[in-house]
Amino acid sequence: MRNRVLVMMAVVVMLGSPCLLAAKAAPEWTAKIRKDHPRLFFNAETWPAVKARALGKERAWYEQFKSRVVKLEAELAGSSVSRASRPRIEGGTPSTQAPARDLGPEAAWSAFVFLMTDEAKYRDLAKKCLETSLRYYEQCFAERKTVNWYSTSRVHATMAWDWLYNHLTESERSEYMSRLVRVIDNVIKAKPSIYRENMSGYNTGFYGVRNSLWFIGCTAYGTGIEPQLVNEWLVWGREENLKMLAHRKTACGDDGGGASATLGYIFGAYPWAEQNFFYTWLSSTGENIAGNWPHSAMLANYVLWNWIETGGQPLEFGYGDTPHTRNTLPISQLYTHMANVQHLFTEAAPKAAALARYLQLRLPSRSHASTWFIYPFLLSGTDHPPEPFEPRDLPHGRHFETMGQVFLRSGTGADDTYCLFSCGGILDQHRHYDALNFTIYHRGFL
Numbered sequence: 001m002r003n004r005v006l007v008m009m010a011v012v013v014m015l016g017s018p019c020l021l022a023a024k025a026a027p028e029w030t031a032k033i034r035k036d037h038p039r040l041f042f043n044a045e046t047w048p049a050v051k052a053r054a055l056g057k058e059r060a061w062y063e064q065f066k067s068r069v070v071k072l073e074a075e076l077a078g079s080s081v082s083r084a085s086r087p088r089i090e091g092g093t094p095s096t097q098a099p100a101r102d103l104g105p106e107a108a109w110s111a112f113v114f115l116m117t118d119e120a121k122y123r124d125l126a127k128k129c130l131e132t133s134l135r136y137y138e139q140c141f142a143e144r145k146t147v148n149w150y151s152t153s154r155v156h157a158t159m160a161w162d163w164l165y166n167h168l169t170e171s172e173r174s175e176y177m178s179r180l181v182r183v184i185d186n187v188i189k190a191k192p193s194i195y196r197e198n199m200s201g202y203n204t205g206f207y208g209v210r211n212s213l214w215f216i217g218c219t220a221y222g223t224g225i226e227p228q229l230v231n232e233w234l235v236w237g238r239e240e241n242l243k244m245l246a247h248r249k250t251a252c253g254d255d256g257g258g259a260s261a262t263l264g265y266i267f268g269a270y271p272w273a274e275q276n277f278f279y280t281w282l283s284s285t286g287e288n289i290a291g292n293w294p295h296s297a298m299l300a301n302y303v304l305w306n307w308i309e310t311g312g313q314p315l316e317f318g319y320g321d322t323p324h325t326r327n328t329l330p331i332s333q334l335y336t337h338m339a340n341v342q343h344l345f346t347e348a349a350p351k352a353a354a355l356a357r358y359l360q361l362r363l364p365s366r367s368h369a370s371t372w373f374i375y376p377f378l379l380s381g382t383d384h385p386p387e388p389f390e391p392r393d394l395p396h397g398r399h400f401e402t403m404g405q406v407f408l409r410s411g412t413g414a415d416d417t418y419c420l421f422s423c424g425g426i427l428d429q430h431r432h433y434d435a436l437n438f439t440i441y442h443r444g445f446l
Contacts, residue, residue, distance in 0.1 A: 013204065026231055029238075030221065032285040037165035039219050040158070041374050046283065050377045054116060057383065058376045062116070062381040065373055069113045072106055073125045079132075096299040100136040103129035104153030107160035111374065115163060123167055126160050126182070130176055133157050137183045144190070144394075146197040150269065151211040152371060154184065158212060159374075162219040176227050177216075184212060202244035204429060205265060206273040213237045216315035218284050241277040248274065251427060253402035256298035256305075261403045262430035263306060263318030264330045267337070271299060272372065275340045279378060291348030297341050300356040303334065304391060305398055305407040308441050312431040313364060317439045319405070319422065321430040327445070333369045335360055336376075343381035354389035361388055400417070402426050406433075417442040 005023055034043060042050045054062040079098035107129035114122035139322070140147045147154065161168075168176070187197060187209055198208025214237025220230040248258050257265045278290040290296070307329060308315040314329040316322070341349075341356035360366065368376050397408040404425020410416040418441040422434045440446040 022333065025137040027235060030231075030234065030249050032287065033218065033221050034286070035222060035232075036283055037219065037281070038162045039163045041279050041283050041378065043283050049380060051116060053377050054226055056059075061368065061373075061376045065109045065129075066113050066116075069106070069110050069122060069125065070331075072103075072110070073121060076125065076128055076132075078358075079128060082130070087387060098128060098132045100139050101132060102147060102153050103133045104155070104160070105159035105373070107133060108156040108163070111160040111163040112374070114167070116288065123164065126164055127172070130157055130160050130164075131308060132278070134176065134183070141186050141190070141194075145192050146194050147187075147209075149196060150207050152207070152272075153197075154180075154209065154212045154307045155215050155436075158215045158219060165219075177220050177223070177225045181216060181229050182413060184209060184216070185229055186401040202240050203247050204242050204259060205270045206240070207269050209351065210240070214241060215280065217309045218280055241273070244273060245277075245296075245374050246291050251292060251402050252298050253400070255398060255400040256295075256403070257303035257400055257403040258299060258302070259427065260320070260429040261405060261425070261427060262322060262432075263316050264322060266299070267303065267330045268333050269371075271337050271340070273334075275337075275344070278344055287391045290344040294345060294349040294352070297345035297352035297356070300338060300341055300352050300359060302400070302403075303338075303359055304355060305400070307359075307362075308411075308418045309412055309414050309416070312364075312385070315441065317418075317441070319420065319434055319439075331363055331365070331372070335363055335366055336369045336372075339368070339379050339382050340375065342385055343379045346381055350386065351389060354386040357385045357393070358388035358390055415443065433445055 036044060038047070048100055076098050086133070107126050109121050110126035110129055110371075114120075114126055118147060122340070133153070134157070138146055157180065161173070164351050165173060187194060188199070191196075192423070199210060200206055200208040201210065213233035217230050217232075217234025220226065221234045223230075244259075249256055251259055251310065260266050260270060274296050276295070278288075278296075282288050282290075306316055308317070314331065315327050316329045318324050318327045335442065338360045339354040342353045342360075346353045397406065399406045402425060404423060404427070406423065408419040408421070408423040410418075418436065419439040423436055425431075
């Protein structure tokens with residue numbers, strides 16, 4: 001009887017093993033994830049083209065970030081990345097160790113420069129930035145503080161690990177990734193939730209901490225590091241991204257738009273989640289799925305109809321959660337968003353790609369946003385841009401049914417009249433109190 005009980009206990013332990021459960025739960029599609037690294041945004045096959053672009057057409061962009069890395073290397077010179085010297089959260093910080101702070105983007109910049117130059121000092125700097133960031137994330141959790149409303153820095157830390165993978169020891173790979181997984185898992189499971197920690201999901205901007213789960217799952221899958229959580233996050237991340245795409249497709253209808261009609265969001269951070277999933281699914285599996293979701297390209301049409309031409313800085317109608325201080329069109333990310341539309345959708349949505357090119361050329365500032373510095377190195381599809389589609393013969397009005405907006409205008413010039421009437425729609429994100437509101441602009445808001 002005793003032996004039978006011991007055997008039963010052994011079976012329970014084996015069945016409860018995270019590795020076995022994770023392996024059993026892995027769907028068939030996970031076999032598409034490439035076995036080698038890097039996997040995020042580029043891979044061994046695409047890296048030569050990325051490097052050539054960084055040394056060619058985007059040389060100035062690359063040099064801009066390399067100069068930041070060089071400056072940071074001098075700033076952090078002498079600080080240590082040794083685990084042995086890492087202080088406990090409650091302890092003091094040795095003088096040889098950089099103070100804990102968020103250097104996630106800097107870790108990715110440094111890792112990229114290392115791959116470009118093969119100079120060990122940049123590899124060491126990337127490791128230093130990664131370790132410094134991990135200490136910061138751990139410290140934030142210990143103090144129940146948010147790292148950032150956005151996942152961007154933590155995703156960049158993940159990118160750095162992915163890009164450095166072949167140049168880290170096995171113990172370094174395990175330590176860095178395990179610490180990242182554990183601290184993010186702690187944040188997600190914290191009760192009560194950490195104040196100002198963005199836990200948003202697929203039906204929002206999807207740029208909070210949970211957005212990072214896809215990237216971690218994608219690069220750490222199959223490495224044997226924290227397998228239960230990594231496998232769970234890989235599957236959840238893919239499913240959540242597909243839900244996001246389906247939700248935004250519905251929100252766009254056949255006109256364009258997205259998960260919010262407030263332009264600071266939809267022209268700002270909202271497109272990142274879509275674009276990043278397209279790029280990383282492609283780099284990790286070899287499959288280009290962007291063409292399956294052409295609604296994403298219709299962002300260009302929504303930009304066009306929200307654009308109030310002034311002859312200078314374009315304006316917007318001020319719909320939703322907009323401060324109404326200047327009502328200037330939020331354009332800081334638009335040049336890059338429109339570049340991504342051209343690169344990803346020239347074949348699947350050629351008219352939208354051509355319209356994106358037209359809008360790029362109308363922007364007062366024609367430069368990329370630096371939030372996701374990697375984008376310009378991927379945009380080979382913009383080397384031969386489509387002929388700009390000029391909206392000369394479009395109708396004087398368009399009803400964006402799902403967004404709950406009717407746009408009217410006499411033309412697209414600075415002397416034309418522009419009107420927005422708000423009614424209906426299927427979204428509640430950042431709508432405020434705009435139902436049955438109308439706005440008229442003719443050389444000023446009337």
